[in-house]
Amino acid sequence: MPYTSSLFGGYIVHRIMPIFGTRPEAIKMAPIVRALQESEHLHCVVTVTGQHREMLDQVNELFGITPDHDLNILQPGQSLTDIMTRTMSGLDTLFAREKPDAVVVQGDTTTSTAGAIAAFYHGIPVVHVEAGLRSGNLLSPFPEEANRKITSQIASLHLAPTSTSRANLLAEGVPAEDIVVTGNSVIDALLTTVNKKVPFLDPSLEELADSGQKILLVTTHRRENQGDAMRGVGRALARIADSNPDLVIVLPVHKNPLVREAVLPAISAKQNVLVTEPLAYGEFTRMLSLAHIVLTDSGGVQEEAPSLGKPVLVMRDNTERPEAVIAGTVSLIGTDEERIVNEVSRLLKDPEHFLAMANAVNPYGDGRASVRTVAAIAELLGVGQRVEEFRMSVAV
């Protein structure tokens, strides 16, 4: 049914449309959707693009989110242009019919930027969650650095996770009154999930959890790492597995066939490498809490692992998340095969180095980002007030 802001029970209810399409957006949007659904003055209309399919549905199922609209855009081997055009075209029709009062996009995926541009073209205010992250290199991560900068140009409300991201926005000329520091909602999601100790569906993971063996948890998917760099990651994992027979490497592998083709051949025959399908978020956070070391090129994992006191080796040359690097929990090691082997070995063999990195810090949030987000949206629409901003618990 078409709708606009409507009088409901004596006051105006504004239609807020969160739009998301990939696994990390879904995880970070889930606490915000929940908080919007509890709001008196805001009515939440969830739209997913389906840029990811299985990995998106897995998250929505866990958090009990049933999308109101699903653009179902995924095509195998989709190009960035496919994602952009299919999202914009689907939203064009949807906005004309549904007329939301504001849209909420998260982060730096192509779904997110396509959603922001489509809303802007319709004159709908854009709320940008996780605004102001910058690596300083337009080509890395690609296309995410460009995506988030484009969204910053057209957003009406910029929800910066940290004071660092706020400073980035101010430096680019975003008015201070349009920025709110909320913390990152990934910490809201993590804190409500990690302590549930959900069982692993795969019995070999449950056995591993019982065994107390040291775990190296690995994830990789970055577009700029695909190809040679990712083949090198596979070879590095094979060498680490051979020289550390007591260590178990757990690799929940991304659905992208390009990732699988690159990373799996070198490790497929290794007894102490456990390759799994993408783990549901509850299982993944449990595995994260069991891990000894985390090796990743993921953005979200860089934010979660420090909260759990896990040393994180990041297979990138730069990061838009400097806070945990400065705090000492995250180390940027790039994708060179030799360097990956050496850095993992050092953490395994040098207890002082390990302890220095295994220092729980929580620079990205305190679990209240979604409350601050909804309060800021209510203020934007004139039906509420902001609440106190997030302050980092560690000095960086």
Ligand code: UD1
């Ligand atoms: C996307 C985002 C990236 C984010 C990542 C999280 C862009 C440009 N990239 O990258 O910022 O860090 O998601 O994982 O927005 N596939 C499936 N099923 C799924 C998911 C993916 O089959 O549930 C396969 C499809 O073949 C698809 C391919 O993976 O073509 C790549 O997916 P895509 O969303 O284009 O890129 P990601 O690398 O996942």
Ligand code: UDP
């Ligand atoms: N994650 C998950 N299952 C997995 C691997 C990762 O639920 O098998 C979660 C992880 O906890 C984090 C998010 O997915 O919150 C990160 O997604 P991804 O690495 O795909 O994207 P990025 O954060 O790099 O954009």
